[in-house]
Amino acid sequence: MVKESPSLRAEEATGNGKDRATRGPGRRLHGAIAHKLGTAILSGQYQPGDTLSGEVAFAEELEVSRSAYREAIQVLTAKGLVESRPKAGTRVLPRTRWNLLDPDVLAWAFAGEPDIQFVRDLFELRAIVEPAAARLAAQRRDKDDLKLMKDALAAMRRHTLATDAGRAADRDFHNAILNATRNDALLVLTASIGAAVNWTTQFKQRARALPRNPIPDHVRVYDAIVAGDPKAAAEAMGVLVDLALEDTASAMER
Amino acid sequence: MVKESPSLRAEEATGNGKDRATRGPGRRLHGAIAHKLGTAILSGQYQPGDTLSGEVAFAEELEVSRSAYREAIQVLTAKGLVESRPKAGTRVLPRTRWNLLDPDVLAWAFAGEPDIQFVRDLFELRAIVEPAAARLAAQRRDKDDLKLMKDALAAMRRHTLATDAGRAADRDFHNAILNATRNDALLVLTASIGAAVNWTTQFKQRARALPRNPIPDHVRVYDAIVAGDPKAAAEAMGVLVDLALEDTASAMER
C-alpha cells in the first residue's frame, strides 16, 4: 500500500476551513472525494466497466472513513456515474447512463483537459436550444425582463469580457432571456450548459485576445426581443452561438 | 408531529425482500427514503425554504438509522433539491437550483399528480430539441441506424401503443434517431425527457383510447431520414411532438 498523501485531509488539517466552505471543490469532505473520483471518471482515468475495487481499500488509501467514501459513492450513483452491487464492487457505468447535463458532472468534465468531441456536442445543443429560447423570450418578455437585459448589456459595455464582472454580466444577459421564456426546464438546462461553456471561455481568453467585439451581436438579439420579433431574435442568437463556437474551436485547435 | 407509520421498514419486515430489490421505488433503503422525500418535495409537500428539521427526529420517525437517512439526504443534495448546513438544518432549495432534467427528479415529479405547467414546459423543450435531433439524424445516419429505426417501426406496427412492447418499440425508434445524431449530450437529455413523458403517456392511455394512429407520422419521419432530407425530417418530427402534446393536454384537462 503506497502512501500518496491524497491531501484530502490535509486541506482540512491546514485549518483553512473558510476557503473550503466557500469555494472548495466540494464544500465537505465527501464532496471533495466525490469531486476527486468524479474528475477521475470524467477524464477517462477510470473506464466504463472498471471496478473501484474495495470499499475499505479506497477508504484507507484516501485516509478517510468508510462513511465519507460511501456518501461520495452515493453522490456519484445519484448522478449515474457508477453502480454498486454486493460482491461485484462499484463499477463505472457506460457513458450513456451518465447525467451529462448535471452541473457537477459538467464541472468535472471540464476540470481537466475537456474532451473536444464533448465540447462540440455541447455547443451543438446550445445552438439548438438558445435560439429557440430567444424566440420564446421575444414572445413572452415583459418590462421587467427587458430592464434586466438592458442593465446586463450596459454592464457588459462598461467592463469587457476579459474581466470577471464582464463575464458575469454576459451570464446575466443570457439568464434574463431564459427567465423571459417562462420555462423552468429550459432555464436549468441552458444555465448548466452556459456555466460549463463559460469554463471554456476562460480557456479561450487564455489562448488569445478576444478576436471581435461581442457587443453588437448581443445588441441585435436584444433589439429583436424588444421588438417582439421571434424570428429575428432566433436568428440573431443563432449567429451569436455560432461565433462563440468558432472562437472556441479555433482556440482549442492550437 | 403526527406518527404516520412510515412503513419503510415494514416493507422489509414482511420479508418481501425480493420485490424491494427488483422493482421497489429505490432498490435500497436509502433509495426508498430518497424517493419518499423526493416525491414529497416535488409534489410541493415541502416548499422551498422549508426545513427538514432534525436528523435524529427524521431518522426516528422513519424508523431507520441516521446513516440511511443521511445517505438519502446526500442523494437529494446531489440533485440540488436540498442543502444541509450545521445548526440551520436541511433546507429545501429554490426551484431554480433543482436538476429538473435528472431522470430521478423527473420520475419523482411524475410520481404523484404532475404539475400541468411543468408538463407543458417539458413538451415545449421536447418540441425544440427533437426536431433538431431529427434534422441531425437525417444528415449523419448510416445503414445500421436506419436498420434499427426500421425494426422499431415494424415492432410498433405489430404491437400497438396500448401494449408495453409497443411503447418500448416507440422508445427504441426515438432512441435510434438520437443515436444517429452522434451527440451524447442530446442523447441523454432527450432520453430523460422521453422517459418522463412516457409516464404521462400511460396517463393518457388511462384516460381514453388512443385517438389516432401514430404510425403514419412516424413513417414520415423515417422516410425523411432515409432520404437524408434534414428539413423534412425536422418538420415531420415537429408535427409528431405537436400531436403528442395535443393528446396529452386534452387528456389532462378532463
Add this chain to the structure above:
DNA sequence: CCTTGCAATATGTCGGAGTAATTGAGCTTC
C-alpha cells in the same frame, strides 16, 4: 451441465466525538 455451499464484499446499523453556525444574552457606545 446444473445445483449447492462457501466466502468475499457491499449494505445497513449504531452511538459517540467533533465541529461549525445560529442565537441570544450581556456589554459597550451614542
Add this chain to the structure above:
DNA sequence: GAAGCTCAATTACTCCGACATATTGCAAGG
C-alpha cells in the same frame, strides 16, 4: 435609554469505526 456589537452556549450536522446482515460470484461436487 436605545441601538449595535461581541462572545459563548446551544444545536444540528459531520465524521468516524466497529458490528451485523444480505447478496452474489465462484467453485466444488453431483
